Amino acid sequence: HECIGSAYLQDLGFPVIVCNLVFNHVASKRYLCTTKPGYINNLSDASKETMKLQGGLMTSSEITNFQNDSITPWQLKIKIREYDDMAKNKNNNTNWTSFFNQQLQPILEYVLISQ
Numbered sequence: 001h002e003c004i005g006s007a008y009l010q011d012l013g014f015p016v017i018v019c020n021l022v023f024n025h026v027a028s029k030r031y032l033c034t035t036k037p038g039y040i041n042n043l044s045d046a047s048k049e050t051m052k053l054q055g056g057l058m059t060s061s062e063i064t065n066f067q068n069d070s071i072t073p074w075q076l077k078i079k080i081r082e083y084d085d086m087a088k089n090k091n092n093n094t095n096w097t098s099f100f101n102q103q104l105q106p107i108l109e110y111v112l113i114s115q
Contacts, residue, residue, distance in 0.1 A: 001025075002022060002023050002024070003023065005022045005023075005025070006020070006022040007019075009022055015112060016071060020069070020072045020077075021072055021080050024069075024072065024077045025080075025081065025084070026054045026055075027058075027062075027066055027077070028077045028078055028081035029047070029051060029081060030051065030054065030055060030056070030057065030058050031074070032081060033051060033058075034057045034058040034063065042085070
C-alpha cells in the first residue's frame with residue numbers, strides 16, 4: 001500500500017519528500033520494531049502478521065540505508081509513523097484539527113519550502 005499511496009501523491013504533484021514519507025511507511029514500522037524495544041508489542045495482531053510479509057525486522061545494512069536516505073531525514077519518517085500510530089489509538093482524544101495546525105502544518109510548510 002505504501003507504493004500505491006506514494007505513486008498517487010506523486011501523480012497529484014506532491015513534493016518528492018512527501019511521497020517518500022508515504023513510501024517509507026512500512027520501512028518505518030520495521031525500523032521501529034527493530035530499534036525500539038517493545039514497539040512491536042503495541043502493534044495490532046494484523047500489523048504483526050503483515051510485518052512478517054513486509055520483511056520482518058531490519059538487518060543492520062537496512063537500518064543504515066534507512067538512516068542515510070538522501071531524500072528524507074529518518075527522524076521525520078519516524079515522526080510521521082508515530083502520528084499514524086496515534087491516529088489508530090481508539091482511546092486517543094486528540095483534537096485532530098488543532099493537532100494538524102500545531103504539528104503537521106509546520107512540517108508540511110517546511111517540506112514545501114525545502115523543495
